[in-house]
Amino acid sequence: MNVPFLDLKANANSIKDEVMASWQEVLENTAYVLGPKVAAFEKAFAEAHDVKHCYGVSTGTDGNHLASLALNIGPGDELVVPANTFIATAWGATLVNATPVFVDCEPDSYNIDPAAIEAAITPRTKAIAVVHLYGQPANMDPILAICKKHGLGLIEDCAQSHLAEYKGKKVGGIGDIASFSFYPGKNLGAWGEGGAITTNNEELGRFVDMFRNQGQEKKYYHKVYGHNYRLEGLMGAVLLIKMKYIAGWTEARRKVAAYYDAQLSGIEELTLPTPMPYAKHVYHLYVVQTPKRDAMSAYLTEHGVGNGLHYPIPNHLQECFAHLGYKKGQFPVSEQLGANCLSLPIFPEMTEAQMAHVVKTVRGYFGA
Ligand SMILES: Cc1ncc(COP(=O)(O)O)c(C=O)c1O
CATH class of the missing domain: 3.90.1150.10 (Aspartate Aminotransferase, domain 1)
Structure with missing residues (x-):
């Protein structure tokens, strides 16, 4: 008998007919980028994570970039990052020309060790990026206390932790801003690339909403620097259906x-x-x-x-x-x-x- 590490086909087959019908709608209304499917998905995803705002973006890596930008992390700044994580957490620092400062993990949870964080803090530290690695939330209370004490921002990298909970609270709304990945193999995976930012902070959310869409406040009015980090309509349709399951x-x-x-x-x-x-x-x-x-x-x-x-x-x-x-x-x-x-x-x-x-x-x- 062969047991694959992951069986994406079995998962896709279980919802194929629903997705095809939904994709037909996208084709008919030609909402290929953002649009009603993405908006409906953002609403459902925010609700599922008990967080006020959700913005679909192109990938989890772009989400990490956006989270750092939203917290105004830039050249000369330091971002505390676990040594044990997928490298895209550290790109959250390098993509804004900041420096990742690594911290060891705990021997039991494998997440960033709160007891080791303070030794890594310098006058240049701007924020901490925690990862809820393998699907298990990091120990947030001591990390929140450190952020408060030192006036630091807190990013949650939730790429591996859709619907995970810390003390009964869903991840994604515990820190200042969070980044999710919908890479196909993730717990919630698109049929292509995808990601999202969640936050309870209106101002950070507004920035993310503009930056992902060319810095626009409305069409051709570019309020901030931006990029094209938009989630595609076909991906929004798949993700919206998957929210039911x-x-x-x-x-x-x-x-x-x-x-x-x-x-x-x-x-x-x-x-x-x-x-x-x-x-x-x-x-x-x-x-x-x-x-x-x-x-x-x-x-x-x-x-x-x-x-x-x-x-x-x-x-x-x-x-x-x-x-x-x-x-x-x-x-x-x-x-x-x-x-x-x-x-x-x-x-x-x-x-x-x-x-x-x-x-x-x-x-x-x-x-x-
Ligand atoms: C912890 C972590 N952060 C960030 C990412 C990046 O996500 P994406 O592949 O959607 O860019 C991933 C997944 O690949 C991840 O596992």
């Missing part, structure tokens, strides 16, 4: 995770994810750790179990940041995770047989 799909992911938790516990040399007491984890990824990672990955592949590495090289050791002078050994938790992490298949349409095959193969590898 996202809560159910999230529960399905959590069930797969609960099954793995139960069936894979107690294996020596295998560390399972730790759901934090304050978090509702939405399991974009199910990341385990083992010192035998490379051999385990090869074994899984050989036995038809898709797997991935998120992420093998922490940001501070990426070649593109060599000039920043970080050293190996500086962020031991992120570095250990880079060496030992392995992501198991997880997607809402997983069958019991697929889940059982993953478990059997993993247990077989460890002789458990």
